[in-house]
Amino acid sequence: MPDHDEAAAVRPLTLAWVGRHLGAGERIVGTEALHGGITAETRRLTIGTRDGGTRDLVLRTFVDVEHAEDWLNGEADALNLLTGTGVPAPGLVAVDPAAAHCEYSSLLMTHLAGRTVLDDEGLETRVPLLAHQLVAIHALRPAERPREYVTLATADTVVTPKSADVAAWAAAIDVIRGSVPPYEPPYEGRFLHRDFHPGNVLFDVPPAWPEGARITGVVDWVATSWGPADLDVAHCSTNLALLHGPAWGLRFAEAYEEAGGVPAAAASERLYWRVRDGLAFSEEVQLVSQPWREAGRTELTTQVVEQQLDAYVTALMDAPG
Incomplete structure (x- = not known):
């Protein structure tokens, strides 16, 4: 019916x-x-x-x-x-x-089989799967490139959380005041999903065997574009950090390289994109956290997500190299 x-x-x-x-x-x-x-x-x-x-x-x-x-x-x-x-x-x-x-x-x-999985359980398995899937997306070389990437957040639009580490956020904002890293030769652009994160990836997870998880689909391709691989890496990293804690945001960048992905060679350029994506979330914490609560992560209140974001931005600024 x-x-x-x-x-x-x-x-x-x-x-x-x-x-x-x-x-x-x-x-x-x-x-x-x-x-x-x-x-x-x-x-x-x-x-x-x-x-x-x-x-x-x-x-x-x-x-x-x-x-x-x-x-x-x-x-x-x-x-x-x-x-x-x-x-x-x-x-x-x-x-x-x-x-x-x-x-x-x-x-x-x-319609694709599978479901989104936002729980902490099984992350050790899913994060490498996410990384390998992103590498596969970035490996696509279409005959005609999609549109150029767009980034909207700027140093002037950042909303620093009330309880944030003010010094770390000030340093982070200074990072994105600098020039946008180039990616044309000798750099290379990539085919970008542009909104790649756990909420847009479908998994099949055997109930009695979480380690047997596999990806069944990637959805929401409205923002597909062409640009530096670090844009997608940074976006997924930020989402993982807010969903599961800063360490998982840092871990995804490592998993991407382990899977064969090629981020920017310079640490300063990798930091630029990761910081910029993290700061962009400061403008819409309530908006992005609502679907997570609807999906069952009711503990992820706006305040909790702001705290996760602060911890992640601070971790980025403290990370060596």
Whole structure:
């Protein structure tokens, strides 16, 4: 039976649009709101097939979100590019970036097995898997490069937490006041996910064998771009630090290199990107921590996450080399 929960309900025009992209004899028999994202409404659609079986699709809708058209065009391009690469990404079914048919900009894609895992248990296994997956993404060399990366946070937009180590934060802010490290020859850009973190990676974890975890999918490709590998490394590191503690943020950078990843050669450049990403989180701690609480990490209050962020920024500034 269809799920009539308000959060799961699909708007009429969007429902009709989805229907036009189903196979003969198929219909939507159930919907479920998927939580964890910040900017998009995400729903799993259960599709009844003509042989009496079912299959799942995923619908992403951006409601009154600036740049939604550009983002969905970018995600559609990325999903098409990723087909056949070995990177476990959804397949594109249809996209309506300008909301020509739907109430809001929408994208329909295949559903991937697995689930996000944000618990502390099993991190020793998952962190190397995340690192290897990111190396595989960075190894892609598309015939046509995606758009250039964008960074929005600046030294002037940082919000220093009330209980922060003021000296460490002042030093960190000074780091990102400097010039942006280059990455064109003799440096090399990489294909970037640009929002790679545990919340956008799906795992299959055997209940009785956490060490047997494997990655089944990487989702949310709206920000795909081209730039220095350290951008993705830094972003995942910050997320791990806020979810699991500063040591795991530092550990991910090591795991990335152990997996064959190639960050910037100069320690100052690696520090620049890691500090810049950490400081960027200072502007939206409440926003990024809410989905984690909804996913079951209820102890990650805004205050706790701010403390984790302070500890991580301080650790970056204290780390040798």
